[in-house]
Amino acid sequence: MSSSSLLQDLRGSRRRQRQVKLVLTYLFAAVMIVFALFPVVWILSASLNPGNTLATQTLIPRNAGLQNFEMLLTDSAYTQAYPFTRWLFNSIKLAGLTTLCSISITTAAAYAFSRFRFRQRHNMLRGILLIQMFPSLLVMVAVFLLIQQIGNVIPALGLNTHSGLILAYLGGAMGINIWLMKGYFDSIPREIDESAMVDGATHWQIFTRLLVPLMRPIIVVVAVLSFIFVYSDFLIARILLKTTEQYPMTVGLYIFTSGQFAQQWGVFAAGALMGALPIVIIYLILQDQIVGGLTQGAVKG
Amino acid sequence: MTTQAQATAPKPPTRSGSTTVSQLVSRLVLLALIDAFASWFILNLWSQDSLVLAIATALVTLFINVVILHKNLYPLRWMLVGLVLLGLFAIYPILYNVYVSTTNYGFGHLLTKEQALERLEGTMYLPEEAGAYTWTAYISQAGEFAVWLQSADGQGFLALPDQEIAPGQPGERGVGELDSDGIPVTIEGYERLSRLTVLRYIEELGQLSLGQAERIARITSLDSASELQPLYVYDPAEDVIVNQQTGVVYSPIEGAFTSSRGEALTPGFQISVGLDNFRQFLRSPALQGPLVRIILWNFAFAFLSVGMTFALGLTIAVVFNDRTLRGRKLITTLLLIPYTIPSLITIMVWRGMLNPEIGIINRTLEALIGWAPPWFTDPFWAKAAVLLVNLWLGFPYFMLICSGALQAVSPDLYNAAEVDGANTWQRFWKITLPLLLVAVGPLLVASFVFNFNNFNIIFLFIEGGPPIAGAATEAGHTDILISYVYNLAFAGGRGAQYGLAAAITMVIFLIVAGLTLFQFRFTRMWEEVSENV
Numbered sequence: 001m002s003s004s005s006l007l008q009d010l011r012g013s014r015r016r017q018r019q020v021k022l023v024l025t026y027l028f029a030a031v032m033i034v035f036a037l038f039p040v041v042w043i044l045s046a047s048l049n050p051g052n053t054l055a056t057q058t059l060i061p062r063n064a065g066l067q068n069f070e071m072l073l074t075d076s077a078y079t080q081a082y083p084f085t086r087w088l089f090n091s092i093k094l095a096g097l098t099t100l101c102s103i104s105i106t107t108a109a110a111y112a113f114s115r116f117r118f119r120q121r122h123n124m125l126r127g128i129l130l131i132q133m134f135p136s137l138l139v140m141v142a143v144f145l146l147i148q149q150i151g152n153v154i155p156a157l158g159l160n161t162h163s164g165l166i167l168a169y170l171g172g173a174m175g176i177n178i179w180l181m182k183g184y185f186d187s188i189p190r191e192i193d194e195s196a197m198v199d200g201a202t203h204w205q206i207f208t209r210l211l212v213p214l215m216r217p218i219i220v221v222v223a224v225l226s227f228i229f230v231y232s233d234f235l236i237a238r239i240l241l242k243t244t245e246q247y248p249m250t251v252g253l254y255i256f257t258s259g260q261f262a263q264q265w266g267v268f269a270a271g272a273l274m275g276a277l278p279i280v281i282i283y284l285i286l287q288d289q290i291v292g293g294l295t296q297g298a299v300k301g
Numbered sequence: 302m303t304t305q306a307q308a309t310a311p312k313p314p315t316r317s318g319s320t321t322v323s324q325l326v327s328r329l330v331l332l333a334l335i336d337a338f339a340s341w342f343i344l345n346l347w348s349q350d351s352l353v354l355a356i357a358t359a360l361v362t363l364f365i366n367v368v369i370l371h372k373n374l375y376p377l378r379w380m381l382v383g384l385v386l387l388g389l390f391a392i393y394p395i396l397y398n399v400y401v402s403t404t405n406y407g408f409g410h411l412l413t414k415e416q417a418l419e420r421l422e423g424t425m426y427l428p429e430e431a432g433a434y435t436w437t438a439y440i441s442q443a444g445e446f447a448v449w450l451q452s453a454d455g456q457g458f459l460a461l462p463d464q465e466i467a468p469g470q471p472g473e474r475g476v477g478e479l480d481s482d483g484i485p486v487t488i489e490g491y492e493r494l495s496r497l498t499v500l501r502y503i504e505e506l507g508q509l510s511l512g513q514a515e516r517i518a519r520i521t522s523l524d525s526a527s528e529l530q531p532l533y534v535y536d537p538a539e540d541v542i543v544n545q546q547t548g549v550v551y552s553p554i555e556g557a558f559t560s561s562r563g564e565a566l567t568p569g570f571q572i573s574v575g576l577d578n579f580r581q582f583l584r585s586p587a588l589q590g591p592l593v594r595i596i597l598w599n600f601a602f603a604f605l606s607v608g609m610t611f612a613l614g615l616t617i618a619v620v621f622n623d624r625t626l627r628g629r630k631l632i633t634t635l636l637l638i639p640y641t642i643p644s645l646i647t648i649m650v651w652r653g654m655l656n657p658e659i660g661i662i663n664r665t666l667e668a669l670i671g672w673a674p675p676w677f678t679d680p681f682w683a684k685a686a687v688l689l690v691n692l693w694l695g696f697p698y699f700m701l702i703c704s705g706a707l708q709a710v711s712p713d714l715y716n717a718a719e720v721d722g723a724n725t726w727q728r729f730w731k732i733t734l735p736l737l738l739v740a741v742g743p744l745l746v747a748s749f750v751f752n753f754n755n756f757n758i759i760f761l762f763i764e765g766g767p768p769i770a771g772a773a774t775e776a777g778h779t780d781i782l783i784s785y786v787y788n789l790a791f792a793g794g795r796g797a798q799y800g801l802a803a804a805i806t807m808v809i810f811l812i813v814a815g816l817t818l819f820q821f822r823f824t825r826m827w828e829e830v831s832e833n834v
Binding site for chain 1 (some may be wrong): 308342345346349351354375377379382383384386387389390391392393394395397403406568617620621624626632635636638639640641643644646647649650651653655658660661664693695696699745753755756757760761783786787790791800802803806809810812814815817818819
């Protein structure tokens with residue numbers, strides 16, 4: 001009898017211990033969730049809170065409404081100085097075009113690295129990786145001067161043009177992406193190519209008809225990472241672009257913070273939310289693929 | 302580069318090796334077009350004095366030709382566009398950066414010496430003594446002026462604004478009969494101003510630039526007008542410039558024509574300064590002081606950022622690793638949300654929230670405890686704010702990575718440890734952490750490198766502020782090297798200093814290269830390549 005009550009006591013204390021642990025765990029979760037979500041909730045509330053400034057905003061919006069969004073998108077007082085739709089369009093255009101070029105370049109190059117044997121192959125692969133240690137961010141002065149000098153001859157590729165900016169981005173296309181893609185190509189059995197080749201297919205046909213469709217998963221990962229990289233870039237765009245209409249969304253939103261940031265807090269919040277939306281959507285849809293890519297060495301901006 | 306192509310397949314009589322005639326022709330046409338464009342581009346670069354870029358473009362073009370023409374380089378054709386872009390927009394900037402770091406390129410030194418001389422020789426002055434002309438003014442209906450200039454020997458010239466000064470004869474260009482003084486009574490379309498009425502216009506007349514280009518005259522007083530003379534004359538033999546007005550001799554010193562009294566003419570020009578930019582860091586206390594601070598803070602910032610985000614991410618991953626925990630999926634999804642929003646947007650949101658006067662955080666703190674940190678103005682609190690925001694931005698990444706890695710740790714290890722009597726604490730320190738570090742180690746280094754150059758948070762949150770007092774160049778207490786480079790090159794109140802900025806970039810290069818080599822040892826990526834041959 002006594003031994004069983006002892007056992008019960010022990011179980012009881014175990015249970016109590018577990019309950020305390022559980023309470024602590026949920027408490028920790030609550031604290032962390034508040035920390036993680038407060039800025040998000042705060043900006044959401046600011047965007048719905050009409051006519052507010054930084055000083056007057058409250059967490060629960062009074063007379064919640066979409067006035068801030070309307071002002072940003074349609075009020076000519078704003079669209080003159082802050083052409084937000086234009087910025088958003090620029091961002092998507094820059095990121096989309098860069099991604100498209102970057103994918104074409106890297107897929108073809110990775111195919112060659114995976115399927116051909118040629119001298120210096122490894123040194124080239126290593127070299128490409130080494131060069132990426134110095135992203136254009138680091139050599140911004142040289143990139144600026146380079147685009148300036150190109151623009152002296154071909155103004156369409158110079159400063160304040162989107163094509164010049166895209167070129168600057170594409171310098172970094174062949175980096176870690178080549179490695180990700182080559183690894184994936186290597187995992188596709190060569191027998192597929194060989195049998196096609198016996199049937200008389202050319203390299204180009206094998207590449208476009210057989211392998212690219214098989215590569216779709218890794219292409220999606222690389223495309224998304226590249227899109228996010230360009231969409232979130234601030235520095236290179238800021239250096240190379242000069243006029244408001246050419247800005248991408250990131251540089252555009254920065255204009256708000258200089259100037260009367262506090263007064264335009266609500267409108268800024270609306271812009272911030274809309275600017276973040278494309279990326280958030282991509283994340284929600286492709287979360288698993290992105291996480292896979294990130295753990296293999298890519299760093300989000 | 303000697304490269305040899307071999308198709309991987311046991312070579313059947315393939316079509317990849319042989320080419321049809323039409324393929325060959327189209328390839329040659331394409332190459333001809335590329336070469337024509339490249340030549341035009343290179344020549345133009347050369348004429349614009351972009352010599353380094355012209356040479357680089359020539360080398361890239363040569364490379365394109367070799368790859369397209371050489372049969373054995375077939376595999377490289379697959380990556381030709383990529384390699385060209387890599388060469389011009391990744392490798393060239395790195396090398397050019399090295400070159401710029403040894404020059405004084407920057408505000409006041411943007412031009413080549415020839416261009417600077419051309420500008421200087423274009424500067425005119427008005428010789429005081431040579432009141433070479435007397436003048437008479439005429440006015441049109443529209444209020445435009447014409448001026449008759451008469452030299453000491455009595456010769457007359459018709460001078461109109463922005464038109465060549467030309468000798469005037471009666472009957473030519475609307476010039477009418479001359480009076481007894483040799484001054485035209487009328488000029489077609491204009492009316493002569495009397496000595497008295499001219500006083501009304503004297504101010505406007507004094508501002509007129511009569512004539513064009515090389516020969517410009519100005520009205521200097523009621524009686525006289527003078528022709529402008531080039532102020533500076535270059536003497537190629539001595540390589541000096543002489544000021545015609547004062548007789549001062551300027552010789553080229555440190556990229557500018559400078560007088561013996563140390564007065565430098567603008568614009569200056571680009572020269573190679575060797576390692577002077579680097580020596581400046583060591584010698585100039587006004588530069589060195591802030592730079593040492595910036596480097597120390599740069600390391601501290603990166604180290605603390607990685608440490609804090611990793612610690613918090615790991616803690617969360619461990620705490621919520623228990624699969625039986627209810628709501629686990631919901632909690633981790635919610636905690637991941639900060640990560641899905643582009644960081645530079647949330648940085649700006651934090652900038653608003655932490656505003657010391659009216660931000661929500663400080664309003665709340667004031668209300669609760671009557672005090673709130675001066676986030677933007679005090680060096681210590683500014684650094685704390687930057688780290689806090691970076692913690693918020695970065696912990697979900699490590700939470701993701703760590704929970705992935707934790708699931709790979711075999712439960713058998715824990716069971717064995719439990720049998721041996723290890724408690725939770727011991728299990729964490731002896732099993733979880735070492736295994737995790739093996740998996741996560743390279744990412745820690747990558748994250749360190751990323752944060753070491755994390756321009757966005759420093760610039761978008763606080764622009765490097767608060768400023769360091771007494772710094773030779775604009776520098777702030779939260780500035781890291783990369784934002785300091787940005788200030789020097791693009792935002793400085795003293796104008797762009799590309800040379801100095803490039804030199805500091807070299808310092809970043811060395812640090813990043815060291816870290817990355819360290820990372821390579823970690824990842825074994827290097828060896829993997831060699832094994833995968």
